[in-house]
Structure formats: C-alpha cells, structure tokens
Amino acid sequence: MSSDIEELAREGMREFTATMRVSPDLAARTFERHRQRRRVLRAGLSLGAAGVVAAAAVIAAVAHGPATQATPRAAPALRARLLAAFDTASGDILYTPAPGAPLHGGQYPAFPQPGQQVQVRVGPAVSSDGKVYKDGEYTFTMPSQSALQYYIDHYTADLDQGGLQLSGTAIWVNHFKHAWRQCQSSFILGFTLDAAGIRAEIANGQFTVIGPAELDGQQAIELNFNVPSTNEAPVHTTAERMWVNATTYLPMRGYQRWSNGRQSAFDYVFLPPTPQNLAKLRPTIPPGYTRAACA
C-alpha cells in the first residue's frame, strides 16, 4: 500500500486529536456512576424492568413528538397501502433539511429512483464570521435496482459493508480563491431513506407501522424503529420514531433518543421541483471565477 495515504491518515488523526483534553470531572463522574450502579445492584433492583419503565416515560414525554392516538398495531390494509405507496413515491422533489437535523450536507432530491441522475449539493459552507467560503455539488447516477437491492440486502446482513462506492462528477467552488473545479470523483452512498430502503425495513419487521396520527394538524402515519433491547455501545439509540404524511407518504418528522439522554427531532421539508427550487441544488459560480484543471 502506498505510503502517502498512510502518512495522510497519520497526520490527519494527530491533527484531529491534538487539542483534545478530558473533561476535568471525568474521573468524578465515572466514579459516581460506578457507585450508583453498585447501589442499584445491591438493592437487588431489576435494571431491565427499570429500563423498560424509563423508556416508556421518555417516549411519553417527547417534547417534539405529536399527540397521537396511534393504535399499537396497524391494520394489515394500512400496512399494505403504505408498502405500495413507497413503491410509487418518486420524483425530483426537493428535500431541505431542517436546522439541527442530523444529516450531512445540503439539499437533495427525495426518493431517487434507480438509474436517475442525482445532484447533491454540499454546502454552502459558512465560516464563523458569516462568509460563504466554499460550496460543492456531486452528480451521480443511482445504481440499478438490482445493485441497490443487493446493497440493501448485503448491508442488513453484514454491517461491515460500510457503504456503496459510486463515481460521478464533483464541483468545488472556492470563494476565497475565486476558483472552481469540476472533476471526476467517488462517493460513498449511505443507506437511503427511499422507497426501497423503507420497504425493506417494513417487510423485514425492523420498522413497525404503529398507525394513524396527527402531526401539526396533518394526518400522518407513525412508524416505530424496533431498537434492540440490549446494546452495550457507550452511546446507543434507545427510541426512534418516524412520521410520514398519510397522503403523500413522504417523511414528515424523525425523532431519536440516545442512552446519554440526548434527543433530537427534525422535520423533513419538501418543496415542489420548480426551476427555482431545483436551482438550489446547484452551487453558484460567480462571474469572473477561474476554472482550475483536474489532474
């Protein structure tokens, strides 16, 4: 293996961690948690039962969650309707992540179909003083249905898969140097929250259709992600829900809670694919910028 990438990895890791220091109270917090655990164990309490009660309380107390009259099990007809709808939901509907959403990058088309050309805008990146310093875009073709299905199947079976490697075109705009480049590049595609992915999850039972719900005055369908009951990861998901629009079946809101108490809710915003909205998928290259060559 060439040594330049090894050196880059070495330097990058050093640089990334160079200024890291443990929190001053780490030892005290650790010891306190250790003592509490011992007390609980001594008292003979069942941690499993306590965890179930705590998780139920958390779900009931979700600040961002909708008031729902969802039934615990959806009627089979509703489940079938949902599966069918996910099969047909498609198009260049613009997706805009809400502020604070745990998603990478900028703006994407929703539910891309196999073979569809996809533009993903990554940016604009804004510096601390509010200036846009770079922008970018990736363009690639979604893999074929069979490749995507293979990936989903393989991903579920072997989580070491990591991601699907794709190649396409990348545009980078450097607003500091007033320059831009367009080059061939490669990307990793994560598991997509699209028709095939969601269908696979419902079909294999990892998503449970809870039932109809009301979200901000709109009819929704609530889905529950079946989080494993045991997980020794230092930080892991303890509850996860998603609400989809009852008419369009597009995702409306996601909610996650982690074992460290952190929780997040984020809204999915879709805009019609008008020329103005689709233009938002492209970075702007101001007049006078110089095009730099690729190698």
Place this chain on the structure above:
Amino acid sequence: MHHDEQRRALELFVAERGDRLLRTAALLAGGRADGEDLLQSALERLLRHWRRIDGDPENYVRRTLYNLAADGWRRQRLWQRRAVLFEPGPPVDPATAVDLRDAVVRVLVRLPPRQRAVLVLRYFEQLSEAETAAALGCSVGTVKSTAARGLIRLRGMTASAENAEAAAVKE
C-alpha cells in the same frame, strides 16, 4: 481497594493518561463527545475489575475501548443509518492539504468499526501488525487485509482531491 483509595487511583490514572486515551477513543468513536462517553464506559469497567487486573491498567482500558467500539458501533450503525438520506463523500477543497487531512479523518470515522480500529491502532497508535492483531484478538493476516481495505477506502475518497491538489501545484 477501599472506595476513597479507588477514587484517588482513578483520578490519578485519568490525570496521567486520560488525554492520550481520549484521543484514541475519539478516533474510534468518531468525535470528542462520543469518545469521552466511550472512555467513561471503559473506565467504569476498569473500576469493576481493577482488583483482578494484572499489569498496567492502561492495557486493559485500551483493549476495552477497542472491543466496545467495535461491538457497539457494529450494532449502533443499524440504527444510525436511518438518519441518513444521502451520505455523499465529504466536501473537500482540493486546494489545501489541511482540508485533505480533514477529509481523511471524516472518511475514517465513517469506516466500518473494525477497519477504523485497525487503522487507528496501526497509524495513530503506531502498533505493529502483530501488536494490532493481539489487541483486537485476530490474526495478523486479518489485520493486513483489513488495513488494506481501509486504506483503499480512504484513497478512493480522497483520490480526486489529491489529483486536483497535484494539478494545482503544477499550475
């Protein structure tokens, strides 16, 4: 070990070696906050088993970090992935080496846990292949092939940026 004694020992251990361990944990977990959570879990295990540990407790903490990270992330990814609509490669400004190194780390933290652990042990901890294999409880051959796959992934993600940077140098 008495409670107060154990507490003092932990404080001393964290004061002396905490920063170094945190850096490893942060790379394994993908960030400082998650790294400190990971380190705290490993330290709790140290407290539970300290009396039975032979030798340097740091070795125990490191092994625990690697194992927790590999096991935990393996299961956690199943749930994390749903938060991802698209996960394209990181935005890289090919004009700066700083951005390139930054990109490498951002790709690194998204690698499968075992690949990431091998790369962290080999290139951050600078362990030999045999030492890495011993730390992860696998064969030297597995370390070699896993490291090679990880580096290929890193190279694939940064190749275009490197090429562009080379072109910029030539200009």
